[in-house]
Amino acid sequence: xxxxxxxxxxxxxxxxxxxxxxxxxxxxxxxxxxxxxxxxxxxxxxxxxxxxxxxxxxxxxxxxxxxxxxxxxxxxxxxxxxxxxxxxxxxxxxxxxxxxxxxxxxxxxxxxxxxxxxxxxxxxxxxxxxxxxxxxxxxxxxxxxxxxxxxxxxxxxxxxxxxxxxxxxxxxxxxxxxxxxxxxxxxxxxxxxx
Amino acid sequence: xxxxxxxxxxxxxxxxxxxxxxxxxxxxxxxxxxxxxxxxxxxxxxxxxxxxxxxxxxxxxxxxxxxxxxxxxxxxxxxxxxxxxxxxxxxxxxxxxxxxxxxxxxxxxxxxxxxxxxxxxxxxxxxxxxxxxxxxxxxxxxxxxxxxxxxxxxxxxxxxxxxxxxxxxxxxxxxxxxxxxxxxxxxxxxxxxxxxxxxxxxxxxxxxxxxxxxxxxxxxxxxxxxxxxxxxxxxxxxxxxxxxxxxxxxxxxxxxxxxxxxxxxxxxxxxxxxxxxxxxxxxxxxxxxxxxxxxxxxxxxxxxxxxxxxxxxxxxxxxxxxxxxxxxxxxxxxxxxxxxxxxxxxxxxxxxxxxxxxxxxxxxxxxxxxxxxxxxxxxxxxxxxxxxxxxxxxxxxxxxxxxxxxxxxxxxxxxxxxxxxxx
Numbered sequence: 001x002x003x004x005x006x007x008x009x010x011x012x013x014x015x016x017x018x019x020x021x022x023x024x025x026x027x028x029x030x031x032x033x034x035x036x037x038x039x040x041x042x043x044x045x046x047x048x049x050x051x052x053x054x055x056x057x058x059x060x061x062x063x064x065x066x067x068x069x070x071x072x073x074x075x076x077x078x079x080x081x082x083x084x085x086x087x088x089x090x091x092x093x094x095x096x097x098x099x100x101x102x103x104x105x106x107x108x109x110x111x112x113x114x115x116x117x118x119x120x121x122x123x124x125x126x127x128x129x130x131x132x133x134x135x136x137x138x139x140x141x142x143x144x145x146x147x148x149x150x151x152x153x154x155x156x157x158x159x160x161x162x163x164x165x166x167x168x169x170x171x172x173x174x175x176x177x178x179x180x181x182x183x184x185x186x187x188x189x190x191x192x193x194x
Numbered sequence: 195x196x197x198x199x200x201x202x203x204x205x206x207x208x209x210x211x212x213x214x215x216x217x218x219x220x221x222x223x224x225x226x227x228x229x230x231x232x233x234x235x236x237x238x239x240x241x242x243x244x245x246x247x248x249x250x251x252x253x254x255x256x257x258x259x260x261x262x263x264x265x266x267x268x269x270x271x272x273x274x275x276x277x278x279x280x281x282x283x284x285x286x287x288x289x290x291x292x293x294x295x296x297x298x299x300x301x302x303x304x305x306x307x308x309x310x311x312x313x314x315x316x317x318x319x320x321x322x323x324x325x326x327x328x329x330x331x332x333x334x335x336x337x338x339x340x341x342x343x344x345x346x347x348x349x350x351x352x353x354x355x356x357x358x359x360x361x362x363x364x365x366x367x368x369x370x371x372x373x374x375x376x377x378x379x380x381x382x383x384x385x386x387x388x389x390x391x392x393x394x395x396x397x398x399x400x401x402x403x404x405x406x407x408x409x410x411x412x413x414x415x416x417x418x419x420x421x422x423x424x425x426x427x428x429x430x431x432x433x434x435x436x437x438x439x440x441x442x443x444x445x446x447x448x449x450x451x452x453x454x455x456x457x458x459x460x461x462x463x464x465x466x467x468x469x470x471x472x473x474x475x476x477x478x479x480x481x482x483x484x485x486x487x488x489x490x491x492x493x494x495x496x497x498x499x500x501x502x503x504x505x506x507x508x509x510x511x512x513x514x515x516x517x518x519x520x521x522x523x524x525x526x527x528x529x530x531x532x533x534x535x536x537x538x539x540x541x542x543x544x545x546x547x548x549x550x551x552x553x554x555x556x557x558x559x560x561x562x563x564x565x566x567x568x569x570x571x572x573x574x575x576x577x578x579x580x581x582x583x584x585x586x587x588x589x590x591x592x593x594x595x596x597x598x599x600x601x602x603x604x605x606x607x608x609x610x611x612x613x614x615x616x617x
Contacts, residue, residue, distance in 0.1 A: 018387050018476065022582045027562045030229050031264060031271040034236075045589040076388035079421060080580060081561070082323040084233055084339040104421055105392050106323060106337055113341035170345055171241060 001115045003167030007096050008137040012065045013130040014073040020080035021107065025089045038085055039092035060093075070097040070138060072129045077118075078107025087114045097138050099145075101126050112160050113169050119145070119154045140164060196359050196454035197428050198394045201334045205317045213358035213457065220351050222316035222333075226343055227260045227302045228272070230321025231279045233340030234347065241344070251286045252350035258290035258311055259283050260302035263557045265294045268564035300529025300555035303327040303499035306335075307411060308529050310440040314429035315448035319346055324499055324579065326417045330410035331437065332429030332448060337418070357423040358457035359394040360385075364401030366464040371613045373509065374409035375501065375577070375597035377401075377462065378416040379470050383480030385460075390422030393457065397427050401464045407436040408505040415500045416579055419477040469612050471575070472595035475583045483600055483612040493574040494519070494605035495586070496598060497526035497553070498560040501577020504532045506598040511541045513602035513613060514548040520608040523550040524566045526558055550605070562586050568593070575604045 029041040046058045054061045071090070077100040078086060087110045090098065096116065101123040103111075111118045117140060121129070129136070129147070137146040140161060145152040163173060174181075195203060195210055203211045205219035226234055238248045251257060259279060264272035283291040290311070292299040298309065302320060305311060306328040312318045314332030319325065321343040328335040338346070346352050362381060368374070382389070395417040402410060414425030434445045469483040481487075496502060496510055507527060525545050527533040533555065536542050545552055558565035560578040568574055568587030574594070576586065581593035594610060603611040 020580075020582045022562075022580070022585050026584060031232075031269075031275060045584050076391070076421060079387055080323065080582060082321065082337045082339055083229070084341065087339075102388060102391065104388070105423055106339055109342065110339035113339060169341060171246065171341075171348070172244070174349070175246060 001167045001169050001172070004096070004115060004117060004140050004164040006137060006139050006141070007069050008135050009067060009069040010065070010135050011070045011072045011099075011129060011132055012059060012068040012095075014059060014071055015130060017074035018076045018079055019073060021078055021083050021086040022080055024078070024086040025083060030083060030085060036092055038089035039094065042089040042093040067094070069095055070099065070136065071095050072099045072126060074126075075101045075123070077103050079104035082106045082110075084110045084113070087111055087116050091116050099126060099129060112163055115164060115167065117164055119156070121152065121154060125152060196396065196450035196456060197332065197448060198334055198359055198396070198424070198426060199356060199454075200448060200450060201315055201317060202354065202356055204315070205334075211356045213356050215356045216353055217356060218351050218353050219317050221319055221346050222256060223312050223318040224257045224343065224346050225260065225302050225306065225311075225318070225320035225322070225325065226257070227262050227322060228265060228275050228279055229263045230340055230343060231259060231282060232275045234321065234344045235278055235282055237341050237344035248348065251288070251347050254287045254289070256350075257286075257288050257347065258292070258305070259288055260292050260305055261294050261299055262301045262555070263561060264563050265299075265556055266554060294554070298530045300527075300532070301499045301502075301557055303415065304503065304528035304532070304555075307331060307407070307436070308440060308531050310437040310442035313437070313442065313445060314433060315446055319343070319352065323418050324415055326422065326425045327411055327415040327499055329417075329424050329426040330407060330414040331433055332427065334424055334426065335414075336424040355392070357392055357394045359396050360390060361456040361459045362395060362397045363399040363459060363461045364397060364464055365399050365461065366401055367404040368401060368464045368467060371599060372464070372467050372469060373597035373599055374405060374412040375416075376470050376600075377464075377467050378413045379472050379477065379480055379595065380467055381460070381462070382416060382420045382478050383470070383472070385420055387419060387476060387478045388421040390417055390420035392421070392423050395420065395422045395425045396456070397425070399461075401462070402427055403430070406505060407432050408503045411503065412500060416477070419579060469597060469600050469614075471600065471610055472581055474581050474592040474594065477580060477595060483596070483610060484615070486594070486610040488609060489573055491521050491575055491604055491608055491610065492572040493521055493566070493568065494523040494601050495559055495566065495574055495576040495578065496524065496601055497528070497556075497558055497576075498578040499528055499557075500579040501598050501601070502526055502528040502532070504535050506577060507532065507536050507541055509598040510602040511544045513599060513606065513616065514550065515544050517548055517606050519549045519605040521605060522566075523548070523605040524553055524559070525550050526553040526565065527555055529555050559586050575601050575610060577601045
């Protein structure tokens, strides 16, 4: 996992609520498990028509958003199936931050295993951010989103913040304490299982 | 403490826990299947490349593996995933691998109760969002992503934020024509698809006491569609009998304290619940069947962890007996044990006589994988759990979610039909 740097980019507004993981990555791609390359399947049915041509009316297909790393979307993003492929696809496509009023639980958790930052803000602020045309800056270290006109603070669990900043997943994080774990195992009367 | 708090306190070695506490819980059982399994293998490969040892699982006897989403292998890639899964279980000494074509196998959530793999009071996690189903046995059961499942496989524990609990008190027995599916769809319609977000949805009251274990499984299964962390029912003698008849011994019971606290209590009168459908494209888009749009259906799909347990097939047989289907009707028992019972008790003959097609246990078209996916503009009534756009096939197909009784009655008429209105 790469460590999370300050992100500055224009936002992609996806004005939809309850975006489920079936829409983020449709089922036919679940058989594939290489984590890279999922970007081309992102929002597959919204981006492509039956002949696999890009649909001009879907926002991601507007070239002005090509370099956007921040998506601003609606309530309950990532609901439905637990597929981690949804996070892989968003990341591989180029997104580093997803901003929404709320996220589905398993999706939210999956983000942190892969270095994607989900930020939940109150609905009014999200609505305002969706209108933002200038680049905005997301500073995880300071927990601040800077727009052309204001600074918005956001909440994040300190452990999750550290994971993203250090670029360590839970397992790597735990293994930082390998010395202590081994010492505990040596001194423990319970037989080691790992 | 309520039942969930009690289970999580026990699993984290604490005397008590409260909502919002972050705890490290010991896990009792873990499940993976042919979609999450290969994902987990990928995580293992990555760890190995980083020099981290993945030679041993924390406890292979607590792990079980299902083949369900793309089986019998739908194509070359699925076939390769099944081979990968078999190599994985062999390498790590996982004995409980339910392989298709080799006796009992089926949908992972169905096996959890049909094979008595999870006991009341246990912490059970699985690489699938509908792991919530098994909370009906009185376990804390919830779904995880691949990375979290890999972590549990290596370490045997995982952190949770203790969820607050919404208690759904169901008063009185459901009427004959109403199934648990109607009740849970109505509840999701009332609270919305994020109405239970990161909360426990607990079901109780005389309506639930009267309910069979399989009906309770339907309730807990669909808590996922309300965004809940888990669903749960306090276990009783029915759960003991259910698990004992499937080979379990010394089934324990666990209950919340008399002064247990709940974040919110919702009350429902069973007598007021009617057959409903969830219209496209959300499980919360509810309509009473008698007020549902008059659409020409193309298909009735009776399958999945939600709607193809034995009790569901029995309900379908009650309707189809002596009648003919008017639209394509597919019936896929959720496990081989259910298939076998349906054969022994004459259900399969009723289905075939009615003109339905019987398929093998599989997630199949529920997740749009194979075995009867929908074409453009096709409209399906289905006993499954999700009706998002394209969920069961083409993005411009439509799915109405319903109980098995409604799906069977609609198969007979070709329109969305209340079982009470069937001639």
